[in-house]
Amino acid sequence: MNNEISSAVLSRRCLLRNSAVGFGYLALQAMLSGPTGLSAASAASATLSHFPARAKRVIFLFMKGGPSHVDSFDYKPKLQQDDGKPFPFEKPRVQFAPTGNLLGSPWKFQQYGESGVHVSELFPHVAQHVDDICFLNSVHGTNPSHGGAALKLHTGSDNFIRPSMGSWVTYGLGTENDNLPGFVTICPTFAHGGAKNWDSAFLPARFQGVPLGVASQPSTKAEVKYIANPQWNAKVQRMQLDLMQAMNQEHLAMSGPESSLEARIQAFELAYQMQTEMPLAQNLAEETPDTLEMYGLNDAMTEDFGRQCLLARRFAERGVRFIQVTHSDSKVQWDQHGDLKAGHTKNAAEVDKPIAALLTDLKQRGLLEDTLVLWGGEFGRTPTCQGAGADGRDHNPEGFTMWMAGAGVQGGLRYGATDDYGYYAVENKMHVHDLHATLLHLLGMNHEQLTYKHAGRDFRLTDVHGQVHHQILA
């Protein structure tokens, strides 16, 4: 296959649309403005960015439903003291539902590591890694409903159709492994934005997230759709392809030159490769018993999410650019309007050990150096109580915690702060747009320059917003 690209013949847009090869926008920009003759293949492997990248890939651990920050990573002694008292500040103009008085956390907090960051007893395993984690205690969004908030977090917009952050990242950086998708999302949820949360929207289709399974099914069933043939064995399929490609080459000679016809010929070969590569990437039989044990695969409580985390590491190793893992039990997820104690205990128990294992594993393999791990939900929860027996909390987009670990961020840091009770972000406020800007920065991209022209104007992940929070960079 001839990968030489002549900028005189093809527009940049045309190239991005029609090439099956995984180079990204930044590489392409450099390629088309650079000396002629630079091939697509070499551009794909070149490290081109707006400035030096700290992270090469992202693993996003999405806690669907909104985990409570005041019960996990945002320790509020005053909330404990004033348990049961009225909330002394004004509540937001728009709330999801009415809430009552302050509710102290039912969980004890304790300091960990050299940094001495407080973590609640919900996350004893993750707590062992606090010195590698940068807690973003002042994240805030704008939407108090699940759908709007999830879309805002994933796409930067809660009411318009925009590409997801995984698509932007893959669009910007391309992929490191042409035989695998550049962006995968493991067991995603179809609710609250569904595919919009991994969609490429107006970006070319190959930057779309490829879902593996769905939240309603166990992660043992997490695989790419149509990756296997129910009828033909590999030998038959290869013969089918040979016949088809012979026809295609003749057809091309008659109709060409036509980039889309060439790209389609290439796409079939890639698909054939992917059929082989994907099962290998997912083959957990290659892992040692110790590793399986570390991720909690031997325990019913942690087994499902543990497998997702382990798959994430395997994809990271193979050069997948953006990997999302979703924790979403099929009913209420982290959405404890009531039954907070039981619900959060169960949720945390399911994810705590696997997440800690992922951090340990990435570190041991040297992958944490250039892998950015991002943890969080679409919002946090109110410090005020809700529900029967005062055992619940409402949605709270006004101030909540997400955390980052790995490539380029300062470990052992609590960045930003909410008020004394954890309701509003007050110090070093980090809007979701800022989170996106900072994430792109860590990947070596300027969020104002990563653009795509659509319907007559340049679009960005951060729209017209977003500030990089340099203070968290290592």
Place this chain on the structure above:
Amino acid sequence: MSTPRCYRRSLCWIALLWILPTLRLSPCESRAAEPPAPSSDDLKFFEAKIRPLLVSKCIDCHGEDTQESALRLDTYAGMLGGGTSGPAIVPGSLDESLLLTAVSFKHELLQMPPDGKLADDEIQLLRQWVEKGAPHPESGDAGSITPRRGAIDLEEARKYWAFQPIVRPEVPEVEGQPAKPNPIDAFTFSHLQKQGLTPSAAADKRTLLRRATLDLIGLPPTPEEIAAFLADETPSAFEHVIDRLLSSRRYGERWGRHWLDVVRYADSNGLDENQGFVDAWRYRNYVIDAMNADKPYDRFLQEQVAGDLLEKDERHGEASGDYSAVIATGFLTLGPKVLAEKDPVKMEMDIIDEQIDTFSQAFLGMTIACARCHDHKFDPIYTADYYALAGIFKSTKSMQNYTVIAKYNERTLATDEEIKRKTELDAQRKAKETELAAQVKAANAALLKEIGAAADSAVPADAEQKYPEETKTQLAKLRKEIAQLTADAPELPTAMAVEEGTAADTQIHVRGSHLMLGRSVERGVPAVMNRSGALKIGESESGRLQLARWLTSEENPLTARVAVNRIWGWHFGEALAPTTDNFGRLGEAPTQPELLDWLAVELRENGWSIKKLQKQIMLSETYQFSSQAIAENEQLDPENKAHWRANVQRLDAESLRDSLLAVSGLLDTSRGESVLDLPKWKLVFDHTSKDATTYDTFRRSIYLPVIRNNMYDGFSLFDFATADVTTGSRGTSTVAPQALYAMNSELFLSASEGLAKRLIEEFPSDAEARVPRLYEIALGRLPQPHEVERLLKYASQLEPLLQTDAKIEDPHLAAWSAVCQSVLASNEFSYVE
């Protein structure tokens, strides 16, 4: 890369950018009394207290050198004339002077200066000054101050090509050639000639037939149709083909689908809460019928905006059971909406915004929704224009409520009489049910007494059998009556549709926020498009009817231009103006503006008949070009922008699926109706992520459910329209997952097997005869000898291989299925030349 500038529809505050509401000052709405001539004391006050404050705090960004948001505070004219959207100061009015709103920091969206609030006494000084009437040394000239945006700007803006009235252009001559019988060719050939490009030769008959058939009905020609066309050697052979295709019922199923892209049709809400739109299919079928009937395009648009308001006789009389004009208004309700928005006022304004966005892009090719928060940055659309339209939609009832999770508006499709009858029968049924319950209760009480049980003890399970015969008969009679009443009064059908709401003008929402309202704006259409005065909207009317009539009036050139441009694009794979949904300055100008206008005139003058226009286009030499490359042209215009040859186009998602079903004999050509097996208002997805939508029908693709947020794979993989926004031209991507789908999906496997069975049935023993048949069915042509040989070789090699596979029951059929799959997955099947 430039930074994005048209911050379209972004709601949140743009940091440090200060935008004020638009105020178009027409002479009749002068807003404040002439400022009194300032006294010298007042001027001293200004010079001593106010000017220094402005200079130190404001002028850096709003002065001579820099005018953030085009606002200047260093001149009196600048203050009154204001920034991009209107005055900062209204002398004497504290509430209307947005300078004061900004410095008071009371509003979260509008706070100035950006680096911190002024001291309280400074704010007090500004208040005093405005209260005094804002005395200023330049205020003597106040009478001559004109708003930044006046009539003069509009006249200038109207010179832009898209706003120009459509005048029939002269048909050009092609130098050195006899006059072209089809004016379209005169335009295109002269265009090519000017660029030094050679027009392609005509495509051969087989290619042309495949192109036209897939183009008009989305299915490949059958071998019989090919034979008939080849046999017809009359000059009008192709015309006959076009006529046949245009009158096929399959035509509306293809061209209706193009329209559904434009109106972002879907069967579910998508966005945050994915509510099923169980009645959306009625609108879909309305569109198919309208296309098949060649409903005049002007009429078609009017019905979608205001079908319910058109005169009864224009609606063909609802008594006859034709509710199509009401169903058509479903257009306004089909959009994706944030249904769990906790703020009902914001929800309403967001829904209106979606309506404006779709209305303006779909019909006018303008991005009017950009002006929700600020004047359009590139096109002459003011914020006031936006709220003039918003008033019309706000006066329209599109929703039943704005509570979480909100419900769209619907209309019962029945006459008043039918509704009355239904109400009566329901009441009768209810009465009978009450009677039945009372009788059962009495009989139970009697029974308990009879068996000596306590009155409050449980009734035996078989109680009814122990009732007296007389009671049993009575109960049976009642039940029969209830059943009959239920059968006589079935649920009346409903449609997603709008109706008139509470008519009122809408206030400008500063920065698009409903929390900060500006002045009220008269309902109407954007000033730049309005050449003959305001719409005449009655006090109790929403204005939709007037909007619909204006939309298709001579006065508005956009509607016809946008329509013919898209039609051209759907035929050729590339529109004359490539950005089909944006004719504004950020769009790309048409490559052949005269041709565009000529087509627009034709559409209007032929009674807005789309079919007539299509026939004219398809009869042109231009449509019939071959797709063969010409080396010299390749050098000059490699992307074929000037259209010197036919584009090689990939089948779209629907045509691909429908063609697979057609060639394999699986296609079910019956008409589809409802697609969701879901009670009304239910979500297609809740927290469980379980997908209950089924796609197991062999009907044409237009009848499959369009589920936002979780589109059918056969759609989403092949560049189906997003169904969220107007899509006048789809992209074409080529990605590996498409190849996986062709290799491994049920659709491709069953189509391949269906086709193989068809071939084996036709030629049970003569394998060689199958190959030409296969080529003709699938590719519309006959194979060359080496192609026959190659295919047979693969089939015979595959068969022994498959014999060893225990899964395979019939290795011969399997081998032929496998080679059929290769043909169906080939580029030639997926592309039209």
